[in-house]
Amino acid sequence: MRHKIVAGGLRQILSIHMKGEMVDLQNSLLGMADHSVQMLTSGKVAMIPRADVERIAFARPSVGRAMWINTLVDASIFREWIANVGRRDAQTRIAHLLCEFSLRLKVSGLGERSNYELPMTQDQLADATGLTAVHVNRTLKTLESGGLIGRRTPRFIEIGDWRKLADAGDFNSAYLHLHESDPAVAA
Amino acid sequence: MRHKIVAGGLRQILSIHMKGEMVDLQNSLLGMADHSVQMLTSGKVAMIPRADVERIAFARPSVGRAMWINTLVDASIFREWIANVGRRDAQTRIAHLLCEFSLRLKVSGLGERSNYELPMTQDQLADATGLTAVHVNRTLKTLESGGLIGRRTPRFIEIGDWRKLADAGDFNSAYLHLHESDPAVAA
């Protein structure tokens, strides 16, 4: 995940990344990092020297184009998150986030659309949605009692009626540009 | 400005652009637009066909690199806005926004750092900060009576003590990457 700390020590999580994604083009191509990147789960990280990234980007236009598109998709997700924390209420925000994870985990092969393990604490969900952990807890309960999600354990999300959750979360997957970023999905 | 409409018709302004900036790389390079772009003031817009942009990006690596960096700086500003609407209170949010405008207008030659015309209504400021117009109004008043800003007219901002406003707005200009995006400033 990416995050930033604001005055007072509050944290805002800016985005979540899945296994296999190029995570640090955002920071490494600019001279100075403006935020932090951390692992939510254990895993392997591959380092590619910045100079190599830049060289291949222009030596192989198709690779360069793919990396550029990748950073643009990241930007699109940032924009959706601005709208999410800026103009949606707590329940809509969280439903939206759960829908985004659902699709992205599926695309990454880490879960099913209707049913996935979410490796985030409620504290982290709070920092991703601009809420408090307490309110995240209550909101998850509300979603659950409303039949929009099920939770076998606190970190396991089940989505019975995907369309219903998407409506509750004002979710439209267009901003993920899945057909741009993942050739396998486009096929 | 860029904006998005969420369910219920609420608008979230995602970013503001200044004269001379390449505004639509974000939308045009991806297959489908995920948000809208509108003018806040009257002005001229130059259209560059998408194919030409892609061609020159790879034919002239220095141009391509500049455009890529440009989209990365936009993304950095999006990230700061997520933190702004997600984790800052109303006064800090607005002070932060005013600081960002101050620097960017200065760089674009549209105003002074301590003193500029802000061509936005309080409604638009509200949609940029995730607040209501009423609360923006009250917050501007508070900033004014606290001596942090002056307003000759509703749309003209004066910053007496820049450092004081930047502190109130938890503002650090690093995320603007001014030295990356504008060679004139880097000099």
Place this chain on the structure above:
DNA sequence: CGAAAACTTGATTCCGTTCAACACATGTGG
């Protein structure tokens, strides 16, 4: 098994919203 982390729940508070009215500037057509 035991301690720390994460989750849950209730009571209370508060920042920002909502609703409502009014002030003021702008500009447009008669």
Place this chain on the structure above:
DNA sequence: CCACATGTGTTGAACGGAATCAAGTTTTCG
């Protein structure tokens, strides 16, 4: 040049969604 409509800004009162504070409970993991 005035009458009037419209958009924008200002202010007050009441409300409400989420925060805060506080106390448990459950899970995780060394």
